[in-house]
């Protein structure tokens with residue numbers, strides 16, 4: 001467990017759970033006694049007053065809009081009202097011929113923000129949804145949200161995929177042709193710290209979204225983020241979609257694999273068109289602070305030691321690091337090639353498309369090499385500690401076979417790790433140096 005410490009130091013503390021309004025018993029008691037003392041007021045009047053007071057308290061404490069309980073790492077969300085609806089409608093406006101109308105979940109996240117921007121810039125209608133949980137720095141998520149609104153007019157709704165009322169409301173306002181579902185509890189190692197957050201987002205939340213989508217008329221086509229981690233302890237390389245995925249090494253991987261099976265069920269029963277994309281270690285500007293390339297950069301600059309994992313018998317740990325722009329192209333292409341769902345009224349009317357596709361770089365790089373590229377770009381020597389890879393969810397290597405992505409999506413990744421990290425480091429120095437200068 002000692003090895004978890006440096007990793008978790010990059011993750012924010014979990015906030016307390018939402019508080020509920022409780023009637024203050026002591027003040028009720030006090031009132032009751034006062035009324036008893038002044039017995040000129042009959043008992044019935046006392047209780048009528050208490051009742052009235054409670055009703056008005058309830059009324060005044062309710063926001064003008066819908067308030068939804070939020071599950072997961074944060075408190076409550078509010079939404080609704082005509083101003084809010086107008087923002088949703090404006091954001092959803094399609095500006096190109098044959099453009100899609102896309103609900104992007106996790107839009108204030110790393111991949112979600114980039115994908116939302118790319119969709120909006122080419123003329124699609126985009127509405128974002130994000131619960132702004134505190135798994136990592138909320139201010140980074142808020143910055144992405146502001147960038148989306150200010151630079152492209154993408155509105156990100158503050159809400160949760162577990163909130164069916166909100167989802168139905170959004171589908172009621174906009175006829176989404178597609179959902180790009182990227183909201184998830186990410187990170188392989190954090191699953192040992194907060195296992196339930198993975199079930200809530202990646203299983204409960206996904207089912208909730210599919211339930212609403214399957215009942216919508218017409219049903220949207222769904223493209224969602226699975227993960228390279230489903231290959232788990234698979235040793236056959238490169239990882240092909242035909243390989244076994246029944247040996248997950250982390251709860252994160254297990255929930256993503258569960259998502260793939262759940263997606264199959266909804267496709268089979270309800271005729272939802274569903275494409276699962278297995279992302280391979282996505283990195284780049286505006287990335288996730290819990291990922292190694294990100295916190296290595298921070299620690300190297302602060303002259304703090306970093307742990308480099310190695311396998312048993314000193315074997316190298318490697319990843320098929322994939323640059324964000326390549327992933328975004330893959331996502332857009334998956335949306336463009338997605339066939340329509342076939343169901344209506346919650347019933348399947350014919351076979352619907354079901355796909356699972358790797359999106360990787362197909363060129364694995366060792367963690368050692370990653371660090372030496374960062375040292376060169378940052379012009380600082382890292383204080384490296386080589387440690388045996390802890391048994392906390394990591395796998396020794398990943399390597400994507402992307403033949404299916406090439407065939408189905410015309411996917412061709414073009415950014416090597418050095419080029420991609422150069423762009424990341426430039427962004428990092430801008431963002432954490434002068435902040436306001438950073439733009440997508």
Ligand SMILES: O=C(O)[C@H]1O[C@H](OP(=O)(O)OP(=O)(O)OC[C@H]2O[C@@H](n3ccc(=O)[nH]c3=O)[C@H](O)[C@@H]2O)[C@H](O)[C@@H](O)[C@H]1O
Nearest residue numbers: 186187227228229279280281291292307308309317367394
């Ligand atoms: O493809 C995915 O589906 C997943 O990709 C990402 O997981 P990983 O590939 O494990 O990325 P990341 O943590 O950056 O570790 C990178 C490398 O550094 C090594 N590593 C890590 C920490 C450390 O202290 N030392 C170290 O050597 C570590 O052993 C590894 O070899 C996403 O986080 C995850 O949400 C999911 O999307």
